[in-house]
Amino acid sequence: FSPSKINLFLRITARRPDGFHDLASLFHVIDLGDDMTFAKSSSETKDTLICNDPTIPTDSSNLVIKALDLFRAKTGVRQYFWIELDKKVPHGAGLGGGSGNAATTLFAANKLCGSPATEAELLEWSGEIGSDISVFFSKGAAYCTGRGEIVEDVEPPLDLATKMLLVKPPMGCSTPAIFKALDLDGRSKADPLELLKRIGVDGCSETVCINDLEAPAFTVLPELAELKERLKAATADKKTVVFMSGSGSTIVIVGDDDVPAFVARDDALFKAPTRLITRKPGEWY
Known part of the structure; x- marks a missing residue:
């Protein structure tokens, strides 16, 4: 695997x-x-x-x-x-x-x-x-x-049973293009070690699950920003946290893995419930 x-x-x-x-x-x-x-x-x-x-x-x-x-x-x-x-x-x-x-x-x-x-x-x-x-x-x-x-x-910051859903539009993100669009002055000022400490204590939140590549990715692919906002609105009643992974274009929903109706209707969207996993030394996943 x-x-x-x-x-x-x-x-x-x-x-x-x-x-x-x-x-x-x-x-x-x-x-x-x-x-x-x-x-x-x-x-x-x-x-x-x-x-x-x-x-x-x-x-x-x-x-x-x-x-x-x-x-x-x-x-x-x-x-x-x-x-x-x-x-x-x-x-x-x-x-x-x-x-x-x-x-x-x-x-x-x-x-x-x-x-x-x-x-x-x-x-x-x-x-x-x-x-x-x-x-x-x-x-x-x-x-x-x-x-x-x-x-x-590090120790897993969340329970491994935490429900998550991945949603990806048909267009992918070119990592070089995202970095080229990155405005270094527009980055978060949060201390990453403080973020690591906070997620271990309090779990995921909008102020912890920061991604400095979201802004340039949303500049390159404005429809990605729209998808994130629609996912936030569709899952707000379930107290989810929604953010982009890596350089995109996958949006991660933490706290629920039910597929929102608008996502289920759109065959072009990749969608997959997922969970965090770990391994033991000497073994693979």
Whole structure:
């Protein structure tokens, strides 16, 4: 099982000299995910990736293949693999579906080859091919800094049974476009460590579940702002908290997983009830 994630809060703390941005975010792994099957390949020259979604590239641009190349480069193992990917997590969603695939691939390849690397090494290496991959090597709840590759395990801030609903419009968000539209002067001034403390004590609220990428995402996709407001209005009587995950375009509803009527009527909207999940060291999700 290859899970995805949500960001319970996301603060952009600085723009770095290399053009990337430093962030401070509380990530949590969720039970929406893809199914992946791995086997050792008899090929001595290439991996084979099969995917049910024809829009997903299966060449070396896919994070799954990048993860296998990284695994071989770091461990010296020369094994190639056969991978089947049954895609369920939408892309361009801010849910880290591709990053989850890469983390699952690193974990699986390592297991199939007799665990030549530690989980700490897999976590460290993963930052070389993507910023969000390392969060999946946490126990499920992680406070992440740097580009997202510096991972600190934290206790789950919410009950794992907390009801949640994900709603995503058909259009995805381009992460580079969202960061390009980011106004650094318009960010929240909230201390991320204070947000981490408050969510652990008081749970989710509008003042805690801050996402500095919402404003630029809503500038790039005004219909996303409208969707958030409609979801807030439709679930207000249930005391929900509504916010965007990552760089979008998924909107998260915390506190209820009933599908609002207007969402149920719209076949173009992706909708999925979800829950937070965790894992034990040495095991996968």
